[in-house]
Amino acid sequence: MLLTVKNLSKSFLGSRALDAVDFDLAAGEVHALLGENGAGKSTLIKCLTGAYHRDAGTIALEGEAIDPRSTSQAQDLGIGTVYQEVNLLPNLTVAQNLTFGREPTRFGLIDARARTRLAREMLDGYGLDIDVNRDLGAYSVAIQQIVAIARAVSLSGKVLILDEPTASLDAREVEMLFKVVRDLRDRGLGIVFISHFLDQVFTISDRITVLRNGRRIVTEDTARIDRVKLIEHMLGHALESEVEARAGAAAPEKGGRPIAFSFRNIGRQGVIEPFDLDIHEGEVVGLAGLLGSGRTESAELLYGIRTAQTGEARDANGPINIRNPRAAIAAGFGFAPEDRKTDGIVADLTIRENIVLALQASKGWMRPIPRAEQNRLADEYIEKLDIRTTGREKLIGELSGGNQQKVILARWLAMNPRFLILDEPTRGIDVGAHAEIVRLIRALNEKGMSLLVISSELEELIAVSDRIIVVRDRRHVAELAGDQMTTDTIVRAIAAPDANPEEAA
Amino acid sequence: MIFPVLRRVAPQLITLFALIVLITLIFPSFLNLSLVDGRLVGPLVDAAKRSAPVALLAVGMTLVIATKGIDLSVGAIIAICGASAAWAVGAGYGLGPALLIALSAGIACGLWNGVLVAIVGIQPFVATLILMTAGRGIAQLITEGRILTFTDPGFAWIGSGTLLGLPVPVWLWFSTAVLMALILRRTALGMLIEAVGINRRASALSGVNARVLLIAVYAVAGFCAALAGLVVTADIRGADANNAGLWLELDAILAVVIGGNSLLGGRFSIAASVIGALIIQTINAGILLAGFPPEYNLVIKAALVVVILVVQSPSLGGHFAFLRTALLSRREARHAPQTEEPKP
Numbered sequence: 001m002l003l004t005v006k007n008l009s010k011s012f013l014g015s016r017a018l019d020a021v022d023f024d025l026a027a028g029e030v031h032a033l034l035g036e037n038g039a040g041k042s043t044l045i046k047c048l049t050g051a052y053h054r055d056a057g058t059i060a061l062e063g064e065a066i067d068p069r070s071t072s073q074a075q076d077l078g079i080g081t082v083y084q085e086v087n088l089l090p091n092l093t094v095a096q097n098l099t100f101g102r103e104p105t106r107f108g109l110i111d112a113r114a115r116t117r118l119a120r121e122m123l124d125g126y127g128l129d130i131d132v133n134r135d136l137g138a139y140s141v142a143i144q145q146i147v148a149i150a151r152a153v154s155l156s157g158k159v160l161i162l163d164e165p166t167a168s169l170d171a172r173e174v175e176m177l178f179k180v181v182r183d184l185r186d187r188g189l190g191i192v193f194i195s196h197f198l199d200q201v202f203t204i205s206d207r208i209t210v211l212r213n214g215r216r217i218v219t220e221d222t223a224r225i226d227r228v229k230l231i232e233h234m235l236g237h238a239l240e241s242e243v244e245a246r247a248g249a250a251a252p253e254k255g256g257r258p259i260a261f262s263f264r265n266i267g268r269q270g271v272i273e274p275f276d277l278d279i280h281e282g283e284v285v286g287l288a289g290l291l292g293s294g295r296t297e298s299a300e301l302l303y304g305i306r307t308a309q310t311g312e313a314r315d316a317n318g319p320i321n322i323r324n325p326r327a328a329i330a331a332g333f334g335f336a337p338e339d340r341k342t343d344g345i346v347a348d349l350t351i352r353e354n355i356v357l358a359l360q361a362s363k364g365w366m367r368p369i370p371r372a373e374q375n376r377l378a379d380e381y382i383e384k385l386d387i388r389t390t391g392r393e394k395l396i397g398e399l400s401g402g403n404q405q406k407v408i409l410a411r412w413l414a415m416n417p418r419f420l421i422l423d424e425p426t427r428g429i430d431v432g433a434h435a436e437i438v439r440l441i442r443a444l445n446e447k448g449m450s451l452l453v454i455s456s457e458l459e460e461l462i463a464v465s466d467r468i469i470v471v472r473d474r475r476h477v478a479e480l481a482g483d484q485m486t487t488d489t490i491v492r493a494i495a496a497p498d499a500n501p502e503e504a505a
Numbered sequence: 506m507i508f509p510v511l512r513r514v515a516p517q518l519i520t521l522f523a524l525i526v527l528i529t530l531i532f533p534s535f536l537n538l539s540l541v542d543g544r545l546v547g548p549l550v551d552a553a554k555r556s557a558p559v560a561l562l563a564v565g566m567t568l569v570i571a572t573k574g575i576d577l578s579v580g581a582i583i584a585i586c587g588a589s590a591a592w593a594v595g596a597g598y599g600l601g602p603a604l605l606i607a608l609s610a611g612i613a614c615g616l617w618n619g620v621l622v623a624i625v626g627i628q629p630f631v632a633t634l635i636l637m638t639a640g641r642g643i644a645q646l647i648t649e650g651r652i653l654t655f656t657d658p659g660f661a662w663i664g665s666g667t668l669l670g671l672p673v674p675v676w677l678w679f680s681t682a683v684l685m686a687l688i689l690r691r692t693a694l695g696m697l698i699e700a701v702g703i704n705r706r707a708s709a710l711s712g713v714n715a716r717v718l719l720i721a722v723y724a725v726a727g728f729c730a731a732l733a734g735l736v737v738t739a740d741i742r743g744a745d746a747n748n749a750g751l752w753l754e755l756d757a758i759l760a761v762v763i764g765g766n767s768l769l770g771g772r773f774s775i776a777a778s779v780i781g782a783l784i785i786q787t788i789n790a791g792i793l794l795a796g797f798p799p800e801y802n803l804v805i806k807a808a809l810v811v812v813i814l815v816v817q818s819p820s821l822g823g824h825f826a827f828l829r830t831a832l833l834s835r836r837e838a839r840h841a842p843q844t845e846e847p848k849p
Contacts, residue, residue, distance in 0.1 A: 303710075305710065325709060325710050325711075325712055326712045326714060329711075329712040335710060337707075337710060342704070342706060342707070343706055343707050343710055344707055344710075345704070345707060346699075346700045346703045346704045346707050346708060347703060347704065348699075348703045348771045348772060349696070349699065349700060349703060353696055353700070357696075357700055357708070357711045357713070358711040358712050360693045360696065360697065361697065361708075361711055361712040361713040361714070362712050363693075364693075365692050365693045365694045365697055366692055366693075367692075367693075368691070368692050368693040369693070411711065
């Protein structure tokens, strides 16, 4: 074994984050590490990379006991890590990033030409054709991710830990990344792969280890593990067949219900071609498409984040003007954005303040919501949405992704909107919270709220939607309903160069 | 309500107290207070009075910094407002209109900054740098390059008068700070400003009118600077376009920082900033009392400020905080159930 971990334990102020965990990694394998948020994945990783120091247990690399005290020490030993948010410097060039901290020098000055050469050598074999002297930030996240991997591999070269590397990549980019990972595996590296995307785990990994509550539950060859079983291991209880339940049943016909909002010819040049959209009361409309296809852009036009150049919106009472988010909110809209961290949460405010923010903004600053009412709202939604926290005064930035998303949902539910737009509501959220959010979407919809849900997870989209609109190349290309809503037809509509709804179905 | 505020300003209060003790140990006369003709006099009262310009600026600066901004122009606004007040009094408009003109000028300057930052989208540092440079020129145009003196006793009273035993400038900064803090915390303004400072985009998507808030915050900073300008001008009974409020914007920023407010925006405390201004003035008073040659003053002040900031810094505080967190977590562990199985 390349890396052997035995009986690893780590506690924080009395609570056990890791409890006698065993883990091993062979050279030339991809070993996936799975578990819900808080299961101990990142603690284990941080013990391996020296960010934390373990309380008990042994770590052996190539048979020799090691004791990394810092990430740079772990790097020198041969353990490199690439994180979800690329921790490189986007304002430096690719070459500067690759050679950072060990720039080739000549007469004590950095030798730029040697640096370029070195950077090209480092990227050799990764199938990238990029200019190493351009700023890293000019390239896509996928390429930045691969550059980070190249840097980690050349610095360390034995063990590569990938912590949620695909969280912000689209399908094609994931494939590109996986090719790199497979090449590295074939070169004999041991790779630890952490991801919430089960499909990807099954595609790329050779073995899977599941952690739960700081303990190792199971380690098994990927080929021999059953998907349902795996999720049960992660959750610790049998999975309700949540998703299948509704997909099987014929969706109740909602076309007969009155139209709540009707958008005609909404469009903006270079963003999305003009489209029509009718949202019925209590209807869930799904938006499917690749990342960058115009899904999010459609939502941004509807919500007034970007102003539409053409078209008009109306509700039952006549035209409504959505010139900015405030106007949209006044018309009864709500929007939970895709990028929670930058667009959703106000990290340094408490859960309570984050929940009342939209409501307070709509009331205006002159009419503060009394503290008792704020507390009541916060407590109500913490309970209703099962937000895991020690209290309403905790800063939202300290919560896990799933719980942050629930707080954002609570912010809108407190407003009681008529039309709620959810952009990737389950991205980066662990399986348990995932199911809860899907359940929540359905409950809202039953209460008569209209929803627009954008998601890359097609099965989830099919499960919650009454209708699905497919977006491709900044155009709404197909609308699927009822029996037409299958993963297969959606994928074909996304892929087909000249698909129309009939063909796609 | 009072308790969290006290806990927030405790480090600043302790620092101020320690400074006063330190100075008193060396110069016992520092604590002397006496009642002369119905007014309180003594080094402490004097320090509180001299704090007025920076304390007033610090109130507005706290809000600007809470929105992740900075206002470099407040020193120049002092000069503009002082000049316009002195000019208006000299031109015979009477005291009331003169004050109104000066305060309007301050608000107008603030609106200009706010529009540049919130609507044009210029970085606050650069946007306010414009008025910082241009402002003194405008003030010189108003004074026509001279020092405009005046004799209006009403105006002079703002700088050197006494009300209920205390100097008017003390009442001015105290009531401004209390009033602003009340307005901000009794309405939702405080939270909305903090939200915009922490994450402007997320706040805007939640329906917060970030633009109007930003403009308002700079306007308040301009208003506070106008008040400071009145005090400065009234105190010397003359408007000096070149020197009134010179470098005071930096003292105001320093006061906000000593007040423990992050330059990255977000949570703020006006009380802490104002105490920060008092700390700066107490240092000044101590140095003057000590009778060092004036050329040492700035160096000593800088050294003291560094010491204060280091002592207050969270990274150093972390070395002491572990004790508190250990105690706290033990208490929590006793109250909370030991393990919580995730619910399905």
